[in-house]
Amino acid sequence: MTDLAKYLQNNTYPGRGILIGKSADGKQAMIAYFIMGRSENSRNRIFVEDGDGIRTQAFDPARLSDPSLVIYAPVRVLGDTIIVTNGDQTDTVYDYLSQGKTFEDALRTRRYEPDPPNFTPRISGAVILDKASPDFSYRLSILKSADGNPDSDHRYFYEYTSPLAGQGHFIHTYRCDGNPIPSFEGEPVCVSLDNDIDAFTDMLWNNLNPDNKVSLFTRCVCLESGATQSRIINKNQ
Secondary structure, eight states: OBOHHHHHHTOSOOOSEEEEEEOTTSSEEEEEEEEEOSSHHHHSEEEEEETTEEEEEESSGGGOOOOTTTOSOSEEEETTEEEEESSTHHHHHHHHHHTTOOHHHHHTTOOSOSOTTTOOOEEEEEEEEETTTTEEEEEEEEEEEETTEEEEEEEEEEEEOSOOBTEEEEEESBSSOOSSOOBOOSSOEEEEOOSOHHHHHHHHHHHSOTTTEEEEEEEEEETTTOOEEEEEEETTO
16 A cells, blocks of 8 residues: 655655545545645635535635636535535536436536646545445546547446445545646546544645645545544645
8 A cells, every 4th residue: 555645755845635434443434625726716725514424615715716626525425325526516516416317427527627738637526435334345447538639538437335344535636747647547536544633634734735735625534433523625725
């Protein structure tokens, strides 16, 4: 398994990232989502609570130049499913699941973001709790252009059942910094996890590039009781 702290230290711009896995003691589902930014518009954001989930919000509304790709709900909850994505496809997944359709059905209707020349990938995750076990499964996805060519869509889906204690999977939008910025490649990165939400949150935040990091959300869900703990850190607050 990859040491996530070192992995993040060695990448100045992974972009936006989703991490899902099981705590080392096997008792919790662990979730994280972070955003980074290079432009003023991307950096002018905070996470705020929104019901059981979160949404992005302009830190200074007067400086918000284009809300289309930066204002959305990264996390929404539908019954026993927690949806986390880097864009408005959160709503697409929520709507499809509400209709009895699947995570994959929803994302097959979407594609990468229309932000040439980067064509930022859409990354998405879903945590499906099983209160009868108690256990959970999770899914991750990335929707990309064909190595920067917008004429072809590449959609990748990953499903994890009976996840192992102390193990998670991490996917992010960009392989590294660049111009244009290269998209993430390969399977989600297998990383080690501990148990404590505050240590988990601090590890992520403290190892993201200090110039580019914007906001971080973490959540731990007790598999026995369903109780949740959540944390939000905003650079602008």
